Amino acid sequence: MKLSTKGRYAVMAMVDLADSSRDRPVALADIADRQEISLSYLEQLFGKLRKGGLVRSVRGPGGGYLLARTAEDTRIADVILAVDEPIRATRCKSGSPKGCKSNQGRCLTHELWEELGNQIYLYLASVSLADVVDRRVSGSTRMFEPRTTKIKEPSQVAAQ
Numbered sequence: 001m002k003l004s005t006k007g008r009y010a011v012m013a014m015v016d017l018a019d020s021s022r023d024r025p026v027a028l029a030d031i032a033d034r035q036e037i038s039l040s041y042l043e044q045l046f047g048k049l050r051k052g053g054l055v056r057s058v059r060g061p062g063g064g065y066l067l068a069r070t071a072e073d074t075r076i077a078d079v080i081l082a083v084d085e086p087i088r089a090t091r092c093k094s095g096s097p098k099g100c101k102s103n104q105g106r107c108l109t110h111e112l113w114e115e116l117g118n119q120i121y122l123y124l125a126s127v128s129l130a131d132v133v134d135r136r137v138s139g140s141t142r143m144f145e146p147r148t149t150k151i152k153e154p155s156q157v158a159a160q
Contacts, residue, residue: 007085009037010045011132014079017055018071018129025057025064045083052082071130077121079129087124089117 016031028046032039046065049055054074055065067074080087090113131137 003080004085006045006083007080009035009041010049010079010083010085011076013037013042013045014049014054014067014074015129015132017065018067018074019133021066023066025062025066027064030064048083049079052078054078054082067129071133072128074129075125076127076129076132077124080124087117087121089113089120 012035013031016035017026020026020030020034028042029039031037032042046055046057050057050065054068056068057063057065077087090110127137
């Protein structure tokens with residue numbers, strides 16, 4: 001699964017907002033500068049985030065955006081879904097009985113990829129904006145070495 005720019009930028013901007021707000025509105029231009037995201041693109045994303053109930057706008061001098069809920073109550077999955085980013089790993093349309101093959105059947109690995117999408121959603125739904133701001137995101141970016149199992153020679157088995 002590849003998360004699009006729309007989803008990644010929305011999360012980056014929301015984490016920035018959660019980190020910078022301190023109960024005062026934050027201008028999108030400031031977020032755009034800090035995160036190196038186009039202001040016009042952020043305006044589109046924040047329109048969707050506002051419609052999704054995740055941010056609220058404050059007009060006038062000193063205006064900008066505030067989180068509509070606390071950072072602790074705002075989940076990363078909510079942000080991604082608010083900007084119309086599907087969280088799925090299959091080629092099939094979510095919830096459709098039709099598959100991705102030309103005969104409209106499901107591929108042999110459909111359930112594997114569907115479950116991966118479910119696990120990604122569950123993980124993103126377990127992480128809040130506050131978790132990211134406070135660097136409480138669990139996991140590791142280390143690569144794990146594959147386990148190797150030595151096959152015993154018949155003489156080694158007989159000796160046991």
